[in-house]
Amino acid sequence: MAAPQSSGSIPPSIADAYDPERFRRDGHALIDALADQLAAATGRDEAPVLALGDPTAARAAWAFDPAASPVALVDTLTAAAAGAIRLHHPRYLGHQVPPPIPGAALGDLVSALCNNGMSVYEMGPTAMPIEFAVIDWMAQAVGLPSTATGVLTSGGSVGNLTALLAARQARAGWDVWGAGDPGGPPLAVLCSSQVHYSIARALRIMGWGADGAIAVPVDDRFRLDPAALPAALERARALGRRVIAVVASAGATATGAFDPLLAIGDFCAAHGLWLHVDGAHGAALAISKHRALVDGLARADSIVWDAHKMLAMPALCTAVLFREPGRAYEAFAQEASYLFEGARPDAEWWNLGLRTLECTKRMMALKLYACLRAYGPGLFTDYVERTVALGAALAARLAATDDFELATPPDANIVCYRWRPRGAPAPGPALDAFTAQLRRRAVADGRFYILQTRLGAGLWLRSALMNPLTEDRDLDELLDHVRALGADLVTE
Numbered sequence: 001m002a003a004p005q006s007s008g009s010i011p012p013s014i015a016d017a018y019d020p021e022r023f024r025r026d027g028h029a030l031i032d033a034l035a036d037q038l039a040a041a042t043g044r045d046e047a048p049v050l051a052l053g054d055p056t057a058a059r060a061a062w063a064f065d066p067a068a069s070p071v072a073l074v075d076t077l078t079a080a081a082a083g084a085i086r087l088h089h090p091r092y093l094g095h096q097v098p099p100p101i102p103g104a105a106l107g108d109l110v111s112a113l114c115n116n117g118m119s120v121y122e123m124g125p126t127a128m129p130i131e132f133a134v135i136d137w138m139a140q141a142v143g144l145p146s147t148a149t150g151v152l153t154s155g156g157s158v159g160n161l162t163a164l165l166a167a168r169q170a171r172a173g174w175d176v177w178g179a180g181d182p183g184g185p186p187l188a189v190l191c192s193s194q195v196h197y198s199i200a201r202a203l204r205i206m207g208w209g210a211d212g213a214i215a216v217p218v219d220d221r222f223r224l225d226p227a228a229l230p231a232a233l234e235r236a237r238a239l240g241r242r243v244i245a246v247v248a249s250a251g252a253t254a255t256g257a258f259d260p261l262l263a264i265g266d267f268c269a270a271h272g273l274w275l276h277v278d279g280a281h282g283a284a285l286a287i288s289k290h291r292a293l294v295d296g297l298a299r300a301d302s303i304v305w306d307a308h309k310m311l312a313m314p315a316l317c318t319a320v321l322f323r324e325p326g327r328a329y330e331a332f333a334q335e336a337s338y339l340f341e342g343a344r345p346d347a348e349w350w351n352l353g354l355r356t357l358e359c360t361k362r363m364m365a366l367k368l369y370a371c372l373r374a375y376g377p378g379l380f381t382d383y384v385e386r387t388v389a390l391g392a393a394l395a396a397r398l399a400a401t402d403d404f405e406l407a408t409p410p411d412a413n414i415v416c417y418r419w420r421p422r423g424a425p426a427p428g429p430a431l432d433a434f435t436a437q438l439r440r441r442a443v444a445d446g447r448f449y450i451l452q453t454r455l456g457a458g459l460w461l462r463s464a465l466m467n468p469l470t471e472d473r474d475l476d477e478l479l480d481h482v483r484a485l486g487a488d489l490v491t492e
Helices: 012-017 020-042 055-061 073-083 102-114 127-141 156-171 197-205 226-238 261-271 283-287 325-329 365-375 377-399 429-445 472-489
Strands: 149-153 187-192 213-216 242-249 274-278 302-306 318-322 404-406 414-419 451-455 458-464
Touching: 020 073, 102 365, 127 149, 127 318, 127 365, 149 156, 149 325, 156 187, 156 197, 156 242, 156 274, 156 302, 156 318, 156 325, 187 197, 187 226, 197 213, 213 226, 226 242, 226 261, 242 261, 261 274, 283 302, 283 377, 318 325, 365 377, 377 404, 377 414, 377 472, 414 429, 414 472, 429 451, 429 458, 429 472
Parallel strands: 187 213, 187 242, 242 274, 274 302
Antiparallel strands: 149 318, 302 318, 404 414, 414 458, 451 458
């Protein structure tokens, strides 16, 4: 018998890259450098929140040259962090992306190093029970029954698609997953113009086209008007569409508006419709003194809740919660003999690949679970209440001036406003151009980071108060900063 062929010795490059002592040295140096950057940002150093250069120049500067000399791992990582937008700076007032709890980032480090995929329990023997512990806590927090369940997935867009696929399977009237489209009437959902764009994207992915979303009017606070639901249902029927669900928002992206869930739930119950609530941003209010804003959330058939928004986790970590446990399997029912035993899905409840689009998935529950155990749920209640208080404080300051205008009183921590001093254009295209110019100047300056959004026919500035370290002085200085940026745009 011939001797078995040898694989040879381990190459030095591999031995060095996997050396535990090198990892220890690099890890200590990296944490020290990141802690210094964190201290500078939270301490309001003079560096800008955002130093945004030309994208072409940035791409060239970061281009990888295979022939270049090696660069120390820690140097590259710290340089990337130093050039990133600084979410931990108290003057970051932009997107609905929080400054993550630093301890949660350590959870992501462990997740990345362990690299346990989570389709099957065998590949995630700690990740699976941890994910169920997090799902159970979140379902309980929003008031779902003890039998409710769900799954974590990579972001609200995937979460909304997952929930809508389950709604289709539950309410279409046939096995869409198994049989496809049998040629019945096209399906649709009712939703307001304020729902996240991922809803329309999911419906198009599902093949429903532009008419898959039937618009429901909103009130003067940009909340879906329940009184308009019957007419929207009739309009859908006139288009030949069969409505199977209503999609409501708990914390809409543009304004942070909360739809009246109790009244919407009544309508869904009366018409046999699935109620899906996109609570990516606002479901967290269920753990706060502001829980009245999400009254009715517990009546939903499915809920999306981003922990990487109002629970201050690093992205991505989205829960898709289902009132009825069997619905968790209806979005996806794929056979894969190399993963699953082929039994009924609920007979293998521990294999999470039966519930989600993803096969390989990070241990995304670990960071939230570790923080819940380390800091307790009270930290998250404090975070939600602090950021909502900041939204109210900014709105109060704007309302007390004679040169700023609120689009609407904020429900929570998203505030839309514009500067209209004497000499500014009247509402219309000229004021929109004036507001857009102000926002461009703010981005170029970089000391504050704010956004813009279109509401109705007008353009407004928008701030999401996501940083719990923001203080009243930052809000005062924001108003002065906007005034200074636009002083030369005003004609007396």
